[in-house]
Amino acid sequence: MQRDEEEQPLSGGNVSAGVVRVGNTVRRPAGPWTPSVHALLTHLHEVGFEAAPRPLGLDDRGREVLTFAPGHVVWPDRFSLLEPDRRLARVARLIRDFHDAVQGFVPPADARWQVLVPVGEQAGGPGEENEIIAHHDLAPWNLVADDGDRWTFIDWDTAAPGTRLWDVAYAVHGFLPLSARPGLRxxxxVGRLRVFADAYGLDEAGRRTLVPLLGRRTRAMHDFLRDRAGRGDQPWSALWAQGHGGIWRDDAEYIERREALWERALLDG
Known part of the structure; x- marks a missing residue:
């Protein structure tokens, strides 16, 4: 490796061990899912969706190589980039653009995915869990914004079969946010939820299905951390010990208690 391409560890998010910048690339530990994720990212760029890194294969150490997204992660210090509501609307449209772009993606015959939180029956109906290859972590901690007008979603390693609304419910929780914590509440x-749904282009059926998913998707994260911590899996055990499970549980309870409010926001003219 050349001297002017020294590795710079990248932080941010909750799972960033081994992630480094080398020049204009990012190097990350690869897994059995990496070829499938790279096929997905290649497809997105081929159909014109540019708010994702480009895959560049593997390096001589077996790490995946992606283009580096210049800018700063929105969460937690630059959440103001999502103000005013027109910028929140932009996030929703960007997610809709991704969902439309991925619709035509045909995974490799031997595709393998890293499935952390199975969708299953929680998606809203039988057989819907394979609607698209979803991102599964569309949140402000995975959105990079530069000083201009470029926004990029990163951390695609947990992309896997899912549904549009499963992705949307998770994104709504993080980008509005729907939080029980006084400093974030x-x-x-209500208004931001309507802005997001309108910008994404949710029809009435989608809005009705989304309302109960808001709480289910959030609670699924609590259950995931609880179960993984119970098995001693890292880094999930550490996150559970740090209180992340309790945060997801409190947020789920906050959302569930207000389900009628979210329904009025989305369905009343």
Whole structure:
């Protein structure tokens, strides 16, 4: 490796061990799912969706290589980039663009995916869990914004079969946010939920299905951390010990208690 391409560890998010920048690339530990994820990213760029890194194969150490997304991760220090509501609407449209772009993706015959939180019956109906290859972690901690007008979603390693609304429910939780914590709780959550749904282009059926998914998707994260911590799996055990499970549980309870409010926001003219 050349001297001007020294490795710079990258932080951010909750799972960043072994992630480094080398020049204009990012190197990450690869897994059995990496070829499938790279096929997905290649497809997205081929159909014109550019808000994702380009895959560049593997390096001589077996790490996956991706283009580096310049800018800063939105969460937690630059959440103001999602203000005013027109920027929240932009996030929703970007997610819709991804979902439309991935619709035509045909996974490799031997595709393998890293499935952390199975969708299953929680998706809203039998057989819907394979609607698309979803991102599964569309959140402000995975959105990079530069000083101009470029936004990029990163951390695609947990992309896997899922549904549009499973992705949307998770994104709504993080980008509005729908949080029980006093410092994050939004008095304008109802209005922001409507802005997000309108910008994404949710029809009435989608809105009705989304309402109960808001709580289910959030609670699924609590259950995932609880189960993985119970098995001693890292880094999930450490996150559970740090209280992340309790945060997801409290947020789920906050969302579930207000389900009628979210329904009025999305369905009343």
């Amino acid at each position: 939004r008095a304008d959550a």
